[in-house]
Amino acid sequence: LRVGYYSPLPPQRSGIADYSALLLPALRRPLDVAVAQRRRFSGRLRVDVCLYHLGNDPHGHDWILAALRRRPGVVVLHEVGLHELVAGMTLGRGDRAAYLDAVERDGGREARLLAQGTLEGLLPPLWETRPLDFPLIDDVIEASIGVIVHSRFAEQRIRERGYAGRVWRIPFPAQAVPVTKDAPLLRDRFPVVSSLGALTRAKRIPQLLDAFALLRRRFPGALLVLAGSGGDGLQLGSRLARLNLKPARDVMCLGHVSESQFWWLLARSDICVSLRWPTLGETSASVIRALAVGRPVVVSDVGWYAELPYGVAARVPVNDREVELLAAMLDLLAENRRLRESIGAAAARYVQAEHDLDRVADAYAEALQEAVEG
């Protein structure tokens, strides 16, 4: 089976580019894969079926959405809301009318009025506050001959949109854990709490900082490590000052880190935290990595994260007691080594069983074969 593969790829920095870099070599075992490039016209690819990876980055996915509109194929929806992508492809190019039309097609007249309010500056952007109320995915799934998702949450959302076509749920693949060198750095600090991956607004860094400030009252040697690009808009300096936390001493903000540094930081972390709200049903590569390394992970009790078994990850509901419960969980994990080690061991076993790369590639091959056979 010859497959046309449409996805952002490294050196572009995105979760989906990293995903494809991991998946492609494994996918080439059961399939003949032709990788499409931004400038190449999709009609030139002589393939049996096209596989389109879609996410919300307009810089990385606008050409893929355009290719899907020219030739239907199987869509991998990494997020079940594409509002930000559509906004980037319309508002980002100065086309307000196209954006308002897209929102109205999705949510009717009321949605159009809300979007109008956003454009007038009266309401916060809908893609930030209500991305799942107005996901703008109907055009995409209707143009597809089948949809691949990574979670039950995403599958359910697509069914709720009235999609009657094929949906395959294929787990996110886990990367083999590299051997990391030991280094004396951070060895005198305990507990080392880390939040690794892109520092987006949805990662709830302000809430994590509040909880960490509470943890430091009981563990003055605690250190929080934030690593990942995109923290510019969070104004971390002001937030740390408000909580009497000192940059570098209490909280290390590292920005984007290399692959080897990422794995080293994971290995050195005592507890990993990955909060999320709002969620678009995305799967977190950094959480999968932390689980694979055998770190205890605390996640938000929403979307894909809520599908992690209790023995594998601690889950914090997103509500007005979030900070208190998160602080209590960090406290409990810091003081109970047996609990940390038990969760870490269960997490590593879980990733081996559920997220094996070769099994994921085989699942892709089966799904694509089914899509071709109709």
Added chain:
Amino acid sequence: VPPLRDEEIAAIFARLKDEVYGRPPSAGDTDLPSLSVAREEAERLWPVSADRPFLWAPGPWGRMRSLALWPVKTVLRRLMRWYVEPPLADQRRFNAAVLRLFDELSARPGRGEESGPTGADSGA
């Protein structure tokens, strides 16, 4: 020491959750975020600053234009910082104080118990 089983781990976290949810909301000493959209937005936006991330329009042309303007914008920002930052710093302090006040008022004990017939003060 044998590792804890999954059910034991789940039970530990369930007990912790019950314990935290059983406490009255902690007032003042933490900045409890509320789930209301307005509170979330305020939490996100209170640290106002002139140092905003550089954005660019989609496509290679937008990226090229952004790269060309990037040095100019960077220099201009640095030159204007002495003038722009002081009032913004005051604004940040004010915003943070308002949020603290909001949270303290939200968490004030007795709020919501005043009107009920079995309220804490009814038998006094």
